[in-house]
Amino acid sequence: MRNVFIILFVSFTAIIQAQTLIKEENDTTITTEYNDGRLWAFKKQSDIVVGVTNYIYKDEYGKNYQIQIMIHNTSNEAFVFFPDYIYATLLGKDAMKKDMKVYTYELYMKKIKRQQDWAMALTSFSAGFNAGSAGYQTTYSTSYAPGKVPYTQVNTTYNYAAASAANMAAQTQIMTLGEIMKKNKQIISQGYLKRTTIRPNETIVGYINIKHSKGQQMTVNIPVRGKVFSFDWNISKKKQ
Numbered sequence: 001m002r003n004v005f006i007i008l009f010v011s012f013t014a015i016i017q018a019q020t021l022i023k024e025e026n027d028t029t030i031t032t033e034y035n036d037g038r039l040w041a042f043k044k045q046s047d048i049v050v051g052v053t054n055y056i057y058k059d060e061y062g063k064n065y066q067i068q069i070m071i072h073n074t075s076n077e078a079f080v081f082f083p084d085y086i087y088a089t090l091l092g093k094d095a096m097k098k099d100m101k102v103y104t105y106e107l108y109m110k111k112i113k114r115q116q117d118w119a120m121a122l123t124s125f126s127a128g129f130n131a132g133s134a135g136y137q138t139t140y141s142t143s144y145a146p147g148k149v150p151y152t153q154v155n156t157t158y159n160y161a162a163a164s165a166a167n168m169a170a171q172t173q174i175m176t177l178g179e180i181m182k183k184n185k186q187i188i189s190q191g192y193l194k195r196t197t198i199r200p201n202e203t204i205v206g207y208i209n210i211k212h213s214k215g216q217q218m219t220v221n222i223p224v225r226g227k228v229f230s231f232d233w234n235i236s237k238k239k240q
Contacts, residue, residue, distance in 0.1 A: 047075030
């Protein structure tokens with residue numbers, strides 16, 4: 001029985017738009033099919049089958065093209081797949097080609113860490129400031145002296161119990177945010193493609209992110225065992 005090794009997909013916050021595959025009518029090297037509502041393109045070279053689907057998604061970490069990739073090894077030998085070698089080009093409106101930023105697993109996790117560190121720093125500052133202010137209580141009293149204009153006196157006191165409760169609430173808020181961020185990184189880690197040995201008759205599935213850029217066409221190139229599997233996508237607003 002064929003063994004299948006699957007890397008779980010990450011949960012998407014918002015899928016904005018699926019991209020349209022560019023394929024010549026007489027091109028017999030690519031086959032397509034829909035899976036769970038998404039169009040997949042498959043290409044076979046020698047003993048390797050590569051499948052790809054492409055769509056835009058947006059979450060708290062930014063807007064990217066998310067490329068889900070399937071690789072099936074039909075040969076009798078194992079080989080190592082290096083997702084870090086994947087590259088993509090963009091054809092702009094000016095008909096000029098440029099390289100797109102493909103996030104390896106390490107690069108994307110660094111991006112997440114930077115944004116999470118900023119969010120945690122801002123949350124800690126805000127929570128600490130609010131907790132420190134919570135202990136101070138201000139009261140106002142008006143005095144009436146005979147024959148004189150009444151005046152208001154401001155009294156500020158420090159309530160240690162209120163300050164302690166606010167500080168505990170702030171710490172709980174920071175800890176909760178930290179756990180949410182940790183789980184989010186774990187989910188992304190489970191789905192992101194990393195260096196993997198693919199044994200005979202084994203299939204892997206995962207995804208990578210490519211920084212979103214506007215243009216007419218993008219080409220995703222996936223090197224596998226000395227061969228490059230290229231897929232063209234129409235990314236213009238006006239679909240073909």
